[in-house]
Amino acid sequence: xxxxxxxxxxxxxxxxxxxxxxxxxxxxxxxxxxxxxxxxxxxxxxxxxxxxxxxxxxxxxxxxxxxxxxxxxxxxxxxxxxxxxxxxxxxxxxxxxxxxxxxxxxxxxxxxxxxxxxxxxxxxxxxxxxxxxxxxxxxxxxxxxxxxxxxxxxxxxxxxxxxxxxxxxxxxxxxxxxxxxxxxxxxxxxx
Numbered sequence: 001x002x003x004x005x006x007x008x009x010x011x012x013x014x015x016x017x018x019x020x021x022x023x024x025x026x027x028x029x030x031x032x033x034x035x036x037x038x039x040x041x042x043x044x045x046x047x048x049x050x051x052x053x054x055x056x057x058x059x060x061x062x063x064x065x066x067x068x069x070x071x072x073x074x075x076x077x078x079x080x081x082x083x084x085x086x087x088x089x090x091x092x093x094x095x096x097x098x099x100x101x102x103x104x105x106x107x108x109x110x111x112x113x114x115x116x117x118x119x120x121x122x123x124x125x126x127x128x129x130x131x132x133x134x135x136x137x138x139x140x141x142x143x144x145x146x147x148x149x150x151x152x153x154x155x156x157x158x159x160x161x162x163x164x165x166x167x168x169x170x171x172x173x174x175x176x177x178x179x180x181x182x183x184x185x186x187x188x189x190x191x
Contacts, residue, residue, distance in 0.1 A: 018058050026086060114152050
């Protein structure tokens with residue numbers, strides 16, 4: 001009797017391997033779709049290759065042991081966990097660029113200065129809204145800097161209305177504002 005034919009392998013180790021395989025292939029699928037939607041087309045086929053390879057290994061093993069009900073439960077559990085982990089990975093990677101539009105009724109000078117001091121580019125336009133004069137601010141930022149940007153809005157103008165949109169492409173490379181800010185601080189320390 002081989003180890004792969006034992007109840008320990010069949011009802012514990014095999015389902016765990018199926019769960020792990022599904023976590024990997026579904027996480028890769030989540031990342032593949034996100035990278036595709038962000039325009040990173042050269043990286044997508046590589047993710048797709050490994051995603052399908054892992055899926056084939058998991059499905060082949062399930063079909064070779066059709067009477068193992070634990071393996072059937074492991075498959076959708078791995079799928080659910082893979083979705084969750086894929087979303088968490090995507091949040092940590094924070095791939096892409098965002099357009100932030102802020103509409104404010106009060107003077108936005110302090111907010112603009114705070115954002116620019118953190119290295120963000122801001123375009124300000126005076127406009128007229130349904131209830132009078134407003135200021136409209138635009139910024140295009142790397143997504144990994146989004147939390148810092150939104151926290152600055154909340155700190156300086158908590159009642160401002162803002163929207164955040166994914167940007168598929170930009171005509172220029174956006175510098176990492178954290179790197180830009182560190183460089184500014186170094187320059188000030190040198191002076």
